[in-house]
Amino acid sequence: MNVLVIGGGGREHALAWKLRQSPRVDRVFIAPGNAGTSQEGRNVEIRPSELNQLLNFARQESVGLTVVGPDEVLAAGIVDLFENAGLRIFGPGKEAARLESSKSFAKHFMVRHGIPTARFGEYEAAGVAKAALDKFEFPLAVKADGLALGKGVIIAHDRHGAEAAIDDMMERRRFGDAGRKVVIEEFLSGVECSIHALVNSRSCLVFPTAQDHKQLYDGNRGPNTGGMGTISPSRHLDAGLLKEIRDKVLDPFMDGIQKDHLRFRGLLFPGLMLTKDGPRVLEFNCRFGDPETQVLLPRLKTDLLDLLEATITEQLDAITTEWDTRCAVCIVMASAGYPGDYETGKTIVGLEKVEQVEDVKVFHAGTERRGDRILTSGGRVLGVTAIGDTLSAARKRAYEAAEKIEFDGSYFRHDIGSI
Ligand code: AMP
Ligand code: GLY
Numbered sequence: 001m002n003v004l005v006i007g008g009g010g011r012e013h014a015l016a017w018k019l020r021q022s023p024r025v026d027r028v029f030i031a032p033g034n035a036g037t038s039q040e041g042r043n044v045e046i047r048p049s050e051l052n053q054l055l056n057f058a059r060q061e062s063v064g065l066t067v068v069g070p071d072e073v074l075a076a077g078i079v080d081l082f083e084n085a086g087l088r089i090f091g092p093g094k095e096a097a098r099l100e101s102s103k104s105f106a107k108h109f110m111v112r113h114g115i116p117t118a119r120f121g122e123y124e125a126a127g128v129a130k131a132a133l134d135k136f137e138f139p140l141a142v143k144a145d146g147l148a149l150g151k152g153v154i155i156a157h158d159r160h161g162a163e164a165a166i167d168d169m170m171e172r173r174r175f176g177d178a179g180r181k182v183v184i185e186e187f188l189s190g191v192e193c194s195i196h197a198l199v200n201s202r203s204c205l206v207f208p209t210a211q212d213h214k215q216l217y218d219g220n221r222g223p224n225t226g227g228m229g230t231i232s233p234s235r236h237l238d239a240g241l242l243k244e245i246r247d248k249v250l251d252p253f254m255d256g257i258q259k260d261h262l263r264f265r266g267l268l269f270p271g272l273m274l275t276k277d278g279p280r281v282l283e284f285n286c287r288f289g290d291p292e293t294q295v296l297l298p299r300l301k302t303d304l305l306d307l308l309e310a311t312i313t314e315q316l317d318a319i320t321t322e323w324d325t326r327c328a329v330c331i332v333m334a335s336a337g338y339p340g341d342y343e344t345g346k347t348i349v350g351l352e353k354v355e356q357v358e359d360v361k362v363f364h365a366g367t368e369r370r371g372d373r374i375l376t377s378g379g380r381v382l383g384v385t386a387i388g389d390t391l392s393a394a395r396k397r398a399y400e401a402a403e404k405i406e407f408d409g410s411y412f413r414h415d416i417g418s419i
Pocket of ligand 2: 288
């Protein structure tokens with residue numbers, strides 16, 4: 001079977017790498033991919049926003065399964081487009097993808113189906129939002145309703161900060177149309193974690209746990225990023241807590257999509273806060289996490305194609321999944337300036353030194369090939385993943401590998417998996 005992976009980051013490199021290992025996969029296409037994915041299959045020069053071109057390509061190349069990485073492509077309705085054309089694709093339909101692309105849609109879904117989440121209000125005018133601040137205590141969270149590259153949440157510690165965030169989103173439209181509506185939420189404290197589960201209308205298969213490190217600097221300080229590193233398993237989730245999450249979040253979610261007739265055959269990745277009163281859902285992501293995928297897939301022993309296919313054919317119950325019991329750590333190497341403005345076009349050296357190292361895999365994110373050089377082309381450049389018998393062994397191996405790779409202005413955190 002030919003498969004098409006849509007996207008060009010580290011998550012998509014990991015998906016393409018794993019799919020290529022399937023004995024049933026003939027060709028892997030990645031649109032648009034990066035320098036790393038070109039070693040797993042063929043990069044295709046189509047932007048993820050060009051849905052009709054992607055459809056034409058999938059038809060021409062007899063693609064048997066398309067896997068979508070980025071949330072905005074799901075929100076644009078690619079799953080409906082492909083399915084209406086009779087092509088198989090992994091991901092939620094456009095309406096179900098609103099669980100990620102609209103915070104207020106997700107909040108109403110949670111309230112309707114009894115899924116624990118923070119108390120909230122939604123507002124379509126700045127004046128009304130500001131007046132409503134009286135109903136909350138500080139700190140509180142101000143959220144742009146739509147997709148904002150993970151930057152649309154401001155934790156405000158006082159009225160001044162909250163009003164500035166509301167103005168920024170609603171008046172100055174810092175996140176464009178994503179800020180037409182805002183959600184204001186009570187602040188939750190606790191440990192943050194997330195889970196990944198394959199979901200269709202009949203069943204749900206939960207992956208081992210993973211944990212992201214979202215802040216830029218060591219000690220979980222500095223601005224939020226797309227993710228600076230991950231570990232798997234997480235150190236905060238035990239079997240008891242997982243059972244509670246299944247009972248309070250996943251089971252009601254499965255009931256909810258049935259009752260609301262939401263077409264969801266893809267990956268559900270809820271972000272959770274483990275509060276003293278139990279888990280609360282912060283958000284739903286409807287796609288694989290980046291860089292969570294870079295620690296989950298190296299631990300997966302089962303054929304990923306089997307899993308993705310079983311999700312869309314509603315046969316997940318028939319599958320036994322095997323995971324490597326060892327630990328994985330992924331260190332993200334970023335360009336200087338990320339998550340703000342960053343430079344690109346820097347030559348990356350040292351990749352060949354880690355290519356042959358056992359239990360280490362470098363997933364490319366913002367890279368491009370120019371002749372025989374590999375250059376940086378994005379904020380997050382590489383994800384260096386290592387496996388080890390213990391978390392600290394995996395950590396040590398990942399850092400030893402990351403130290404061998406260099407580019408101008410390269411930055412990574414030094415405490416992934418030890419905080
Ligand atoms: P979200 O995109 O909704 O997951 O929010 C991004 C980040 O903001 C989360 O990962 C949390 O760190 C933080 N956050 C969001 N909502 C809340 C909340 N109600 N209380 C505390 N922190 C929050
Ligand atoms: N690592 C966080 C995300 O993919 O949203």
